[in-house]
Amino acid sequence: MRIKRFSAPTLKEAVGQMKKELGSDAIILESRKVKKDGIFDFSKKERMEILAALDNYRDPNKKNTEQKFSRNKTEDIKFNSDDNLKLQEIELIKEELGEIRITVAKIADFLRYRNLPSLPENLLLVLKQLLDCEVEEILAKRLIQEVHMSLKGEEYDDLRLILRKLIGKISAMVKTTPQNSKINSTARIIAFVGPTGVGKTTTIAKLATQAKLIDGKEVAIISADTFRIAAVEQLKTFANIAEIPFEVVYSMDEIKNAVAKFSRMDLIFIDTTGRSQKDKKNLKEIGNMLSSVEPGEVYLVLSVTTKYKDILDILEKFKTLFINRIIFTKLDETTSLGLILNVAEKVRKPISYITFGQNVPEDIEKADSRKIAKIILRRNFL
Numbered sequence: 001m002r003i004k005r006f007s008a009p010t011l012k013e014a015v016g017q018m019k020k021e022l023g024s025d026a027i028i029l030e031s032r033k034v035k036k037d038g039i040f041d042f043s044k045k046e047r048m049e050i051l052a053a054l055d056n057y058r059d060p061n062k063k064n065t066e067q068k069f070s071r072n073k074t075e076d077i078k079f080n081s082d083d084n085l086k087l088q089e090i091e092l093i094k095e096e097l098g099e100i101r102i103t104v105a106k107i108a109d110f111l112r113y114r115n116l117p118s119l120p121e122n123l124l125l126v127l128k129q130l131l132d133c134e135v136e137e138i139l140a141k142r143l144i145q146e147v148h149m150s151l152k153g154e155e156y157d158d159l160r161l162i163l164r165k166l167i168g169k170i171s172a173m174v175k176t177t178p179q180n181s182k183i184n185s186t187a188r189i190i191a192f193v194g195p196t197g198v199g200k201t202t203t204i205a206k207l208a209t210q211a212k213l214i215d216g217k218e219v220a221i222i223s224a225d226t227f228r229i230a231a232v233e234q235l236k237t238f239a240n241i242a243e244i245p246f247e248v249v250y251s252m253d254e255i256k257n258a259v260a261k262f263s264r265m266d267l268i269f270i271d272t273t274g275r276s277q278k279d280k281k282n283l284k285e286i287g288n289m290l291s292s293v294e295p296g297e298v299y300l301v302l303s304v305t306t307k308y309k310d311i312l313d314i315l316e317k318f319k320t321l322f323i324n325r326i327i328f329t330k331l332d333e334t335t336s337l338g339l340i341l342n343v344a345e346k347v348r349k350p351i352s353y354i355t356f357g358q359n360v361p362e363d364i365e366k367a368d369s370r371k372i373a374k375i376i377l378r379r380n381f382l
């Protein structure tokens with residue numbers, strides 16, 4: 001069997017191409033209208049595309065030559081010595097494999113999306129995009145349904161309008177902290193919690209440097225280390241270089257003393273170290289230490305590279321720590337940013353910052369709802 005896709009401005013022309021190439025025995029498996037240059041071409045020019053098949057295909061150009069290779073379920077492919085012909089035959093096989101790949105992808109798509117509501121083409125397209133970037137299915141469908149209800153008549157054909165509406169809806173869901181202050185904080189004592197390796201220490205280094213060098217604030221850093229695991233060395237070195245006063249504390253008394261010592265400072269950043277969110281005792285100790293100094297802001301730092309299932313576990317475990325803000329790190333490491341929306345919907349705490357690299361202090365930005373909505377939809381990354 002030979003399967004081939006033909007595309008032309010009209011159905012008649014596409015069928016003409018098919019007959020010319022495959023002969024009059026070819027049959028049309030599928031026909032559809034397609035946008036000229038892929039899904040985000042806004043020119044509105046459409047072409048007709050048909051998927052055609054011919055059983056027992058023989059290349060009409062090779063009619064008078066001996067059948068150069070034959071194959072069936074049991075026979076191997078046999079080549080004769082004509083190199084040119086061999087190459088043509090390999091090309092033919094490659095082409096057929098390409099077609100099979102497309103068909104398999106279509107079947108996979110069909111299986112994935114078969115339970116989706118029957119939606120106008122453009123809405124289905126943006127729904128697929130939300131699912132591709134790992135927005136939870138139920139949430140993605142709800143958003144698309146809301147956009148659906150707000151459209152009428154020809155607006156369904158306007159993909160730009162649909163995306164604008166969707167960005168509006170996502171922005172409204174992603175709460176962020178107010179943009180007025182230079183450093184996104186009004187509190188004097190600010191704590192950072194979250195699993196190890198997400199970027200807490202790096203984020204503190206970025207914020208402390210900006211607060212000191214750009215905003216001209218007096219800042220200090222306290223590292224609350226419940227395990228004496230020497231993870232504080234990195235922060236200590238940074239604090240020395242940046243000439244920022246620094247203390248490591250291991251108990252409630254020590255943290256209270258350190259805060260008292262830095263009473264003249266405008267801002268005190270508290271880093272917390274631990275082993276894992278699975279260690280309840282450790283989380284309790286961190287909680288006790290923090291509540292003894294009552295930080296005005298407690299940031300939960302989350303990496304967008306973490307699996308959503310693990311994020312749910314982290315949210316559950318860290319909720320005892322009086323978290324009131326969120327920071328998302330490592331946006332440079334993935335394009336599947338639906339996780340931000342999933343978390344925003346679940347937690348309803350404002351997002352304060354996003355970080356997108358290891359450079360201190362520049363790879364950090366205050367969170368902006370609209371910008372986050374756009375990067376989730378991969379409309380304009382940073």
Ligand code: GDP
Pocket residue numbers: 195196197198199200201202203329330331332333355356357358363
């Ligand atoms: P902590 O254990 O939560 O304090 O995490 P660290 O601050 O020690 O960071 C762990 C690793 O992540 C380090 O290699 C950092 O350089 C890296 N990191 C932190 N923030 C970012 C970011 O926004 N993007 C990338 N690509 N790496 C980051």
